[in-house]
Amino acid sequence: MKTNIASKFSALRRPVLTIVALVLSMSGALPALLGGTAYAGQVTTRSIQLSNSTPSATGTTYNVSFKPTATGTVGGIVVDFCSDSPIIGSTNCTAPAGMTIGASPSVTITSGLGVGGTWATTSSTANTLFYTNATPQAVTAGTSVIFTINAVTNTSATGSFYARVLTFDTAAHTTAQYTLAGATRASTFANELDYGGIALSTATAISITATVMETLSFCVSKVAPGVGCTGTSVPTLTLGHGSPLALDSSAVDTDTAYTQVSSNANSGVIVNLKTTSSVTCSGLSRDGGATCGIPGKGAFGTITAGTANFGLNVADGTGGTGTVSHNANYGTTVGSYGMGAAAPFSTYGDPIESSTGATANVNSLLTFAATAATTTPAGIYSTTESLIATGTF
Amino acid sequence: MSKLKRLVGVLVLWLLLFVGTAPLAHAVCSPDLQTCSASYGVNEAFFGTGGELNACSASYCSKQAAGETAVGNTTSTSYKAQAGFNTDRIPSLTFVVNTTNINLGVLTPGTTATANTSFSVKSYLSSGYIVQTVGNAPTYGGHQLSPLTTATASNPAAEQFGLNLVANTSPVAFGTNPVQIPDSTFSFGLAATGYNTANFYRYNNGDTIAQSNSSSGETDYTMSYIFNTTALTPGGTYTMSQGLVATATF
Numbered sequence: 001m002k003t004n005i006a007s008k009f010s011a012l013r014r015p016v017l018t019i020v021a022l023v024l025s026m027s028g029a030l031p032a033l034l035g036g037t038a039y040a041g042q043v044t045t046r047s048i049q050l051s052n053s054t055p056s057a058t059g060t061t062y063n064v065s066f067k068p069t070a071t072g073t074v075g076g077i078v079v080d081f082c083s084d085s086p087i088i089g090s091t092n093c094t095a096p097a098g099m100t101i102g103a104s105p106s107v108t109i110t111s112g113l114g115v116g117g118t119w120a121t122t123s124s125t126a127n128t129l130f131y132t133n134a135t136p137q138a139v140t141a142g143t144s145v146i147f148t149i150n151a152v153t154n155t156s157a158t159g160s161f162y163a164r165v166l167t168f169d170t171a172a173h174t175t176a177q178y179t180l181a182g183a184t185r186a187s188t189f190a191n192e193l194d195y196g197g198i199a200l201s202t203a204t205a206i207s208i209t210a211t212v213m214e215t216l217s218f219c220v221s222k223v224a225p226g227v228g229c230t231g232t233s234v235p236t237l238t239l240g241h242g243s244p245l246a247l248d249s250s251a252v253d254t255d256t257a258y259t260q261v262s263s264n265a266n267s268g269v270i271v272n273l274k275t276t277s278s279v280t281c282s283g284l285s286r287d288g289g290a291t292c293g294i295p296g297k298g299a300f301g302t303i304t305a306g307t308a309n310f311g312l313n314v315a316d317g318t319g320g321t322g323t324v325s326h327n328a329n330y331g332t333t334v335g336s337y338g339m340g341a342a343a344p345f346s347t348y349g350d351p352i353e354s355s356t357g358a359t360a361n362v363n364s365l366l367t368f369a370a371t372a373a374t375t376t377p378a379g380i381y382s383t384t385e386s387l388i389a390t391g392t393f
Numbered sequence: 394m395s396k397l398k399r400l401v402g403v404l405v406l407w408l409l410l411f412v413g414t415a416p417l418a419h420a421v422c423s424p425d426l427q428t429c430s431a432s433y434g435v436n437e438a439f440f441g442t443g444g445e446l447n448a449c450s451a452s453y454c455s456k457q458a459a460g461e462t463a464v465g466n467t468t469s470t471s472y473k474a475q476a477g478f479n480t481d482r483i484p485s486l487t488f489v490v491n492t493t494n495i496n497l498g499v500l501t502p503g504t505t506a507t508a509n510t511s512f513s514v515k516s517y518l519s520s521g522y523i524v525q526t527v528g529n530a531p532t533y534g535g536h537q538l539s540p541l542t543t544a545t546a547s548n549p550a551a552e553q554f555g556l557n558l559v560a561n562t563s564p565v566a567f568g569t570n571p572v573q574i575p576d577s578t579f580s581f582g583l584a585a586t587g588y589n590t591a592n593f594y595r596y597n598n599g600d601t602i603a604q605s606n607s608s609s610g611e612t613d614y615t616m617s618y619i620f621n622t623t624a625l626t627p628g629g630t631y632t633m634s635q636g637l638v639a640t641a642t643f
Contacts, residue, residue: 045520047642052527053488054636086484160486198643199486199516206490206510206635210497210531210538210620214628266534266627321625358625393534393628 076174311337582612
């Protein structure tokens with residue numbers, strides 16, 4: 001009897017072992033036989049980051065990120081934006097008001113998703129992105145798939161809205177399984193690989209307003225002004241040499257004054273020189289401008305002793321904060337001078353220096369020079385120059 | 394013969410085991426189920442007495458709970474569970490900016506101006522969230538009030554713009570620390586590094602200013618701004634449109 005049982009057992013052993021081998025091999029092959037659904041699961045570490053959360057903002061970038069549950073290939077990704085629910089399988093997905101991802105959505109793959117074949121956004125709607133590739137591309141379990149949806153117009157509603165993210169095995173299955181009928185969606189999706197819901201939110205931007213008052217502080221002084229135009233003196237200049245001071249043809253005589261400019265003018269300050277004592281003479285006159293015995297120098301250059309001329313040299317600003325620069329017609333070579341023939345007595349005068357931005361307590365040295373010719377009529381020559389600072393804010 | 398039976402039994406068990414554990418579940422169950430087998434699925438369920446998830450009359454529905462002894466969540470490195478009769482299976486991100494307009498009037502060089510705005514964040518079933526600030530510092534005519542790119546104390550003699558999310562005592566007492574609603578056992582939002590030190594202010598476009606490292610109830614944040622100008626600060630009306638972007642990771 002023992003022998004009989006043993007022989008039966010022996011006879012059964014081979015088919016039993018065959019079945020065991022089959023089962024074991026089947027267990028390994030089963031996932032493959034089940035196709036894409038074999039590793040369907042909820043993606044983890046999923047998020048959608050907005051570049052701008054302001055309602056109705058245009059040109060917004062949505063950065064989509066999720067980790068696939070399994071290594072494999074993906075032929076299609078759906079990102080469905082809904083105002084009512086992120087639940088995959090919920091049969092209603094109302095489009096967020098005013099939101100559009102564009103008629104032909106622009107998508108840029110950042111990482112974690114193969115870029116072979118051709119990814120396309122065909123079949124997409126205003127709130128549903130279909131991103132498919134006829135050549136399924138590799139993804140790796142646990143490695144974030146990151147891509148951006150570009151040029152999105154945010155929903156006009158303030159507050160929460162949702163996205164449903166699904167991946168499919170092939171491009172064909174993506175569009176065939178994730179069907180849209182208005183706000184209606186299917187409850188299950190064959191050939192789905194991974195899925196996940198995401199909540200997002202818009203929020204009103206904070207508007208901040210603050211005013212900085214426009215300021216302009218400008219002074220002219222015989223001596224160098226201190227900070228804030230302190231310590232100034234009346235800029236009365238006398239040109240000449242000897243005693244009493246007098247001009248003649250033997251020398252070029254000079255005297256100096258200073259300007260100080262402080263302003264928060266964003267585009268800087270321009271200082272103009274305007275001759276107010278005459279409407280025809282930019283130089284020195286002994287009769288209130290009726291005649292011009294010592295005319296203005298004209299173009300910037302050297303004044304030669306014995307050739308009657310009156311001119312001005314403007315040095316670049318020093319001290320303080322910011323930059324004040326001479327105008328080319330008035331500086332800055334030491335010993336050279338300029339004085340427009342007509343511009344100084346025009347309505348607004350002639351620019352002599354300027355800044356390109358805000359300045360504080362910048363002093364500029366002005367050097368006036370004059371000489372007489374041997375034919376210059378005797379007399380007391382004078383002029384009144386007004387300096388006008390104009391800020392552009 | 395008994396050995397044969399045992400062997401066949403083992404075989405049957407193996408078959409059942411493999412068929413039963415094959416990842417078919419998602420293919421035959423609704424995909425919104427939190428867990429499922431070939432035959433059964435559970436999404437949001439209520440077990441026991443003392444509550445009802447969906448108590449409805451013809452006109453109204455309610456969720457009911459009574460005698461709960463424990464609510465909240467519990468987590469491990471791999472799993473998280475929300476406990477309580479009325480937990481919801483819908484992930485959420487609630488983000489509200491409470492103050493949307495501030496006007497500081499005229500800024501005076503040498504004097505620090507301050508202001509506050511506030512926002513609230515709540516994120517459910519997430520692994521956390523971040524809040525980023527988006528937008529340039531107040532700007533006029535191409536000039537930005539100098540943003541403090543690192544956390545720095547207020548200096549009225551320098552041009553500065555910055556903010557933080559905590560209670561300060563300098564240059565004046567203003568601002569508050571993040572407030573957890575209802576308390577710190579339910580809500581976990583924090584001011585981010587660089588924005589979490591009293592009397593130190595910072596601003597970089599795109600910086601994360603607040604965050605939670607886990608699903609969190611409501612946290613109310615107060616942003617405290619400083620504005621310092623100098624005589625060189627270009628005159629004009631400075632404006633800033635500050636967007637706040639909350640991103641939850643689920």
